[in-house]
Amino acid sequence: MSIHIAAKKGEIAETVLLPGDPVRAKWIAETFLDHPVCYTKIRGMLGYTGSYKGKPVSVQGTGMGIPSALIYCHELIKDYGVKNLIRVGSAGSYQKDIKIRDIVIAMAASSTSNINNIRFLNSDYAPTADFDLFMKAVQYSRDNNIPVKAGNVLSSDQFYEDDPDSYKQWAEFGVLCVEMETAGLYTIAAKYNVKALSVLTISDSLVTKEKTSSEERESTFTKMVEIALGTL
Template identity: 30%
Template sequence: MYHIGFERDDLGASPPEMALLSGDPERARLIANTYLQDVRILSEHRGLNSYLGYLPNNRPILSATSGMGAPSLSIVVNELVQVGIRQIIRIGTCGSIQPHIPVGSIVISSGALCRQGAANDIAPVEYPAVADPFLTVALVQAARKLEFEYYLGITASVDTFYEGQERTNSANPHLLRSLHGITEEYRRLNVLNYEMECGTLFKMAGVYGFAAAAVCGVVAQRTVAENVIVTQKNMAVNQAIATAIHAVTNCE
């Protein structure tokens, strides 16, 4: 595959059908080296690091990198499906837009408010962006088993980290009129969090015919401030990873 740097034949006689997908290549490496066994590097082409390994139950699995944002994710997911992947769990980070969801907790997305250009090339705006119910329940059960603080609900997936998430503390403090007040509007619609990939992933799953889910560590509390709380990022990310690993180890 042109972008991910490997093909189906590189996956061996018993190829994986499940992938854990991270935006950050270092997170993909962390998952592979910490949680998987007999890990083999498939590719580090373009920073889209991909690793083949095995869960404790000997199930083969990929830890792969999507890159930041929906356009990059759409390329990686398309090629992963071409090499035989049929289940994808996104493990990411997000910003809470509800006052009761703290930094350090995790959000499991049941669906997405999808404001993403890449998704519009795949399906109409009206096409639902929903997570696979079985993978989602597995994530919820894992979070409960591990006694993590988790929240289940709708995620706002947008294309930009700054303007699209109504951040004004940036190089461009002058937001478009259509973006003023958007966070409060989403809050009133019971949207839980901001991130940049779930909506396109979920639409691709519906169109392509694979199962997708997402769990994100909360690293910003947008009812208080715009900034990421770096001191609590590792805890949030590690809980998101552990939830996904437990879910895929204990589900078919």
Template identity: 50%
Template sequence: MSTHLGAAAGDIAPVVLMPGDPLRARWIAETFLDDAVCYSEIRGMYGFTGTWRGQRVSVQGSGMGQPSAAIYITELLRDYDVQSIVRVGSCGALTERVGLRDLVIASGACTDSAMNRITFEGIDYAPVADFPLLRDAAAAAPEAHVGLVFSSDSFYASRPELAARMVDYGVLAVEMEAAALYTIAAHYQRRALAICTVSDHVVTGEETTAADREQTFGRMIEVALTAALGDH
């Protein structure tokens, strides 16, 4: 039983979908899983386990940002022997090549977080996705954009002009958790992938509502389940 999850051994499946929003975790469980049972609601960060097409899968909220997500990712991998985590979150498009509600599958994650710089004593470690998960998600969603994301430590950026420079180097979208997910999964030699739905557009100013972000990103969930559980 871990500090922040409090689940008993066996309560959490080997495959976990991880939205940032705990209410999205509940919506995923109620919408996509059969016989879903809540195993944790500590700090309001819901976790559920059920089945999808006969296979056990869990859904666990992570909160916003890498410090929060890192807590839950570490405990899932270290204390519950989770083998695969697929982040299913929202992102902001940085280029006009990506549109509102498009899927972005993150092959790798740039970041301004100091977490990896501290761990690697200044070396710029490159956090990347698990290739089989990436390959299977891309096959399940040929319409998706596959490429780099920027895992920002700040939702309200103090230097937004840097986004344009990152676009010149192939970055598609900004989110807040993928770099930590990929790094921690690599440390534990587990599988990780981030699939995000574009909820707002930095260039055009378009955005979705809070209800949209919580409840209407179903295509992303289908792709994540198909990639993680190998049913395609």
């Protein structure tokens, strides 16, 4: 058993969907998986395993931010042998043409986090998606007529910025949206030679100031989950 998950060996599938919100983890398991079983409730960070079209799949909440997400990713990989980690989360749009509820697939993740500067002193490491998972997600989206955007996202350590216009420089350089975990996920997946992908739903826009409610973010972002499961 690991410290923060404490599931038994064999209770977690090799493919895990990773919402930040544990309530969303519960909703995904109960909505999309057959016969879901809860394998952890530690710290309220729910995890479930069920099946999707006959294939075992787990869903694990990770909390908000890279430090929290890395705890769960590390234990999933090292203690439970997980091979595919797919983040299904919300993000804030940085671009006019990326609207509320649009889907963004993260090809790469810039970051304001210092997590990789600790590893790569005086250098910049570029965390990127697994190509195989990325192509499967894109193909599934095309086959099922789900419009997606793909490109660079920002993994920020701050949810509330001092300067409300600070996003504009990132937007100028083509960054599509902001979230808080992908750079850490892609880095740890690369370190341990496993596959990772982030599929994001736009929950608010820094350009138009539109927002979705917490209830909507927890239980209505279905398309990104369908895409994530479609990679199977």
